[in-house]
Amino acid sequence: MNLAEVKAAARKAAYARRAEAHGRGLDGAAQARLLELLAPQRGRAISGFVPIRTEINPLPVMAEMAAHGPVCVPVIEARAQPLLFRRWRPGCRMAPGPFGAAVPVEGEEIAPDVLIVPLVAFDRTGGRLGYGGGFYDRTLERLRALRPTLAIGFAYAAQEADGLPLEPTDQPLDAIVTDAFTLTF
Ligand SMILES: Nc1nc2c(c(=O)[nH]1)N(C=O)[C@@H](CNc1ccc(C(=O)N[C@@H](CCC(=O)O)C(=O)O)cc1)CN2
Ligand SMILES: Nc1ncnc2c1ncn2[C@@H]1O[C@H](COP(=O)(O)OP(=O)(O)OP(=O)(O)O)[C@@H](O)[C@H]1O
Numbered sequence: 001m002n003l004a005e006v007k008a009a010a011r012k013a014a015y016a017r018r019a020e021a022h023g024r025g026l027d028g029a030a031q032a033r034l035l036e037l038l039a040p041q042r043g044r045a046i047s048g049f050v051p052i053r054t055e056i057n058p059l060p061v062m063a064e065m066a067a068h069g070p071v072c073v074p075v076i077e078a079r080a081q082p083l084l085f086r087r088w089r090p091g092c093r094m095a096p097g098p099f100g101a102a103v104p105v106e107g108e109e110i111a112p113d114v115l116i117v118p119l120v121a122f123d124r125t126g127g128r129l130g131y132g133g134g135f136y137d138r139t140l141e142r143l144r145a146l147r148p149t150l151a152i153g154f155a156y157a158a159q160e161a162d163g164l165p166l167e168p169t170d171q172p173l174d175a176i177v178t179d180a181f182t183l184t185f
Pocket of ligand 1: 052076119136
């Protein structure tokens with residue numbers, strides 16, 4: 001198997017484990033851990049995400065953080081381009097975006113200092129696999145070239161994989177928060 005095939009296999013296996021974990025009432029425990037990790041970051045610009053498919057739900061954490069500072073969500077501009085981020089507020093007007101994730105209809109563009117990052121699989125060293133678009137890799141590379149940027153993976157513990165195959169363009173996570181544990185690197 002070449003690297004792309006190994007990644008595809010790891011993605012498929014983790015996707016199945018994520019689907020299993022979804023809907024088991026695990027989100028609350030993970031949200032509490034995420035809120036604890038984010039407490040010192042109150043007031044900084046934070047990106048979250050609107051969950052799609054069987055992703056864990058960060059929305060209650062985003063709503064709490066929005067009381068202290070700007071919160072935004074990713075918007076796809078084009079294939080093979082970094083993500084942009086648009087201001088999000090609890091209850092703001094949303095419309096379907098590419099790939100099914102809803103995006104705010106209006107709101108200013110924001111460059112986040114801290115990113116809550118969706119993922120398909122993670123490993124114990126901060127390695128991450130997404131859906132394969134390279135969007136977060138490109139985005140983190142760009143943000144990190146400008147200033148220190150904190151990337152926090154948010155996932156079910158079941159999404160852990162053993163030693164993910166990583167490429168030079170894969171941007172590492174600074175922390176991982178799950179329903180069962182928090183890892184910081
Ligand atoms: N909730 C959420 N919002 C998000 C992301 C995310 O991962 N989660 N994104 C994070 O980037 C962006 C959306 N990116 C996505 C990229 C690809 C696919 C997707 O369906 N990919 C195909 C495979 C495509 C290919 O291999 O060429 C698939 O999974 O079937 C979905 C979302 C922006 N918003
Ligand atoms: N900074 C970058 N510059 C150019 N190409 C990149 C960059 N980051 C990733 N890529 C390319 O994008 C493609 C998809 O990358 P990868 O499989 O790592 O995506 P992913 O991490 O699963 O997706 P995402 O980051 O959207 O969640 C790969 O071919 C990779 O080489």
